[in-house]
Amino acid sequence: MGAAFQPAANLWAAIALALGGGVIAAAIVFGWLWQTSDFARGVRSAQAQPVPFSHQHHVSGLGIDCRYCHDTVERAATAGMPPTYTCMTCHSQIWTNARILEPVRQSLAQNKPIVWRRVTDLPDYAYFNHSIHIAKGVGCFSCHGDVAAMPLTWKARTLTMGFCLDCHRDPGPNLRPRDKIFDTTARPRPDPASARTLLAFYHIGSRDLTDCSICHR
Structure with a gap:
């Protein structure tokens, strides 16, 4: 066998x-x-939005300040999204019949907010407050990149825990003078002496910024 x-x-x-x-x-x-x-x-992937809003046109082209639309960024956890009437402040006068702005006109007529897709969305278990970062001199560029150069808005950074911890361990290089915080263009990082000056100016260093309770509450 x-x-x-x-x-x-x-x-x-x-x-x-x-x-x-x-x-x-x-x-x-x-x-x-x-x-x-x-x-x-x-x-670096642009989200499809109800209206293809261009920061490049509105910020770089027209010179509109970030805070005109994101008006709570200096005083609240969220930066805020503009209500439709903010958009219509200009578009009731210019481009009034543009087809591309039909969702904006419908939003105003129906009193329903435009539902934008979030580009940068942190997990619910991570607490982030825009106002404290602005108050401590962290520029918009550090997290959002050069938004003023974006025809369509995309996510510029990973915004992972590692990304946040890198800054919390050494915040000095990401700090800017008060008048440069809302400048979204890349700028040379401050030299060590300037970074120390900014750390002292913004009173950073009295608390361990890598403490778990900073972001997880």
Whole structure:
């Protein structure tokens, strides 16, 4: 009676096990790399919006200050989104019949806010307050990039826990003088002496900024 398995069966079984283990390991590595990639996190990817609003046109082109639309950024946790009547302050006078602005006109006529898709959205378990960052000299550019150069708004930074901790461990390089906080263009990081001056000016350093309770409350 012949043998059920040939002598080479052990070799093929070992090869199959090795290949199976390799595929599983590769899948785990790929999954980890995918979820930590900029693509999976939406970095540098513009969100489709009800109205293709251009910061490049409104900020760089027309010189509109960030705070005209995001009017709570200096006094609240959220930067705020402009109500429709803010948009219509100008667009009741210019581009009044533009097809691209039909959602804006409908929003005003129906008294329903425009539902914008969030570009930078932190997890609910992470607490972030815009006002304290502005008060302490952190410029918009540090988290949002050069928004004034964006035809459509995209996420400029990963905004991961590691990203936040890097700044909290060494905030000096991200600080700006008061008159440069809302300048969204990239600027040379301050030299060590200037960074120390800004840290002292904004009274930063009396609390451990890497304490868990800073962001998780």
